[in-house]
Amino acid sequence: MPPIALLICDDSSMARKLLLRALPADWNVSVTHARNGVEGLAAIRAGLAEVTLLDLTMPEMDGYQVLEAVRAEGLSTQVIVVSGDIQDEAMRRVRELGAIAFIKKPAEPELLKRILAQAGLLQAAPAQPVVRESAAQIPFDFFDAMREAVNVAIGQAAALLARVLDVFVHLPVPNVNLLDSGELHMALADAREDPQSTVVCQGYIGNGIAGEALLIFHHCSVGDMARLMKRSALDYGDQEMLLDLSSVLIGACLSGLAEQLDVMFSQGHPQILADRAQLDSLASNARSRWKQTLAVEISYRLDGYDIHFDLLLLFTEDSVERLRSKLDYLMG
Template identity: 65%
Template sequence: MCDDSNMARKQVLRALPADWQVSITEAGDGRQGLDAIRRGLGQVVLLDLTMPEMDGYQVLSAIRAEGLQAQVIVISGDVQEEALRRVRELGALAFLKKPFDQDELRQTLDQLGLLNASGQAQVAVRPEPTTEISFRDAFRETVNVAIGRAAALIAKVLGVFVQLPVPNVNILEVGELHMALMDAGNCNQLTAICQGFIGSGIAGEALLMFHDSEIADMAQLMQRQGAEYSDLEMLLDLSSVLIGACLSSIADQIDVVFSQGHPQILGQHAAIDELIRVNRQRWKKTLAVEISYSLEGHDIHFDLLLLFTEDSIERLTHKLAYLMS
């Protein structure tokens, strides 16, 4: 099992058929996973794609290049059609979309003939799922699924492959948050779009930032026609898709419904000061999610910052408790 998320590995471990006589090795990144495969510990590999050090695509490429004997099933939140095509081309036998269910995994293993494969270990050696899952890890995995779904929509809109990052999830003190926002505000070549959301005791702001030098290239990708469709209208439309998809996926996974405000341009960056001033009291401590998307083959990047109020953290913890247990 190769995944940088403790929670994801725990979910897979719980979902494996109890009667499957195999020894199990866990790896927290692609480099560790590839090393285990080289040592003969990965006849069957359950592989994530978005990981630090070495991602799943690189692991698959190395397995093929070195002629390693490993049968790979990808389990990932990156659900772009191009992602599915690439992993198949690199030799993966199947692709499961996160979150998956136990029956789906067993059915896949059975269809591939892996449950009755020869050369199994005679005695099952399984690590006990005793690792305590932190709130940060549980929420990061939830966000990981969400950004994958959002990327799939953006990929269709722009006709490109979106390179996904490992999301950063941190709880920031008010001073740290202000510094991060002011850094954004001090960039004269940045356009920022803000959209508020609230639901089931959870509230916050989504801030999407575009580099002005890249907007013309984005317009070309969107095949914008006619001067009446301005750059700002295009960015607002793109923001609605990206932010809406992320929030919708998070809401689905934790069983809440978010009401979203209209996306607004933070004009001339002075409005970032206003954003800080209005939210100063409820943002004394903030759950901040940083996501940096980039488009393959293009010098285009945009950053999404999801900011949840301090009061939201307790509610989110309650919603994620079943995943953390």
């Protein structure tokens, strides 16, 4: 029996590597890789995807758009979504769009095998050993690994926010960069120069990893924030509302990241940086202490609310090697 054409569609080489490792050892498949939805859809159209393992959060074309195109064009593939976005609404949407199953990242081999078996996608064990690409052949670097760990973490955070606040969170592809002190000033420029933005800062530390979380609210409606927090805008002070929402958002993201890295973070009290001088001071202090900062930027948008905000995680220079070792261990 010829091998099944399998497509693994994910922008992260680390995620593709982990998925390849999770496949049943005796599953006879020929594997095609796609780094985004555009490449994935082209592979499906070319008949290279009897089965598709599909991520949701990708650049150029996300997983939802791929599912919509597959349904609109009547393309033949059985899609299993493998995603860090584990919001109940995300699971409902992908099933509505035709996915046969949803697996949270990182995929557990036994669960993946059970779902494949239930869908009738596992053939009898082949007479000859299966020869296919080894997961070790897929290269990845620190930034890709960090981006994927953050991707899974913010998916867990979004699921918590969705339950606590009864809202659907649109998740982005996180940006991960190593910034020198001058570039950090530039990264904070928009927040410093925009009088309508509000910045909340909260420190964190744990297991040799430390940094500052900055939550930057852009042109947010106070009324929408009050509605989100289920409070009266008249009885609930603006600063109190921002601090409460920030505690939920920053805490949820750090908790998800801590779970991925097997660490435990202690968090300081959040505080509002009331003027631009405080942002300048933060950047200046960083410049005096570190040559470089690992910066993770995540942009959030909430369904049905005039609320848009960026979460910027700034890891100290000393934290980078600790993060590298944690991610290397995660990859085994």
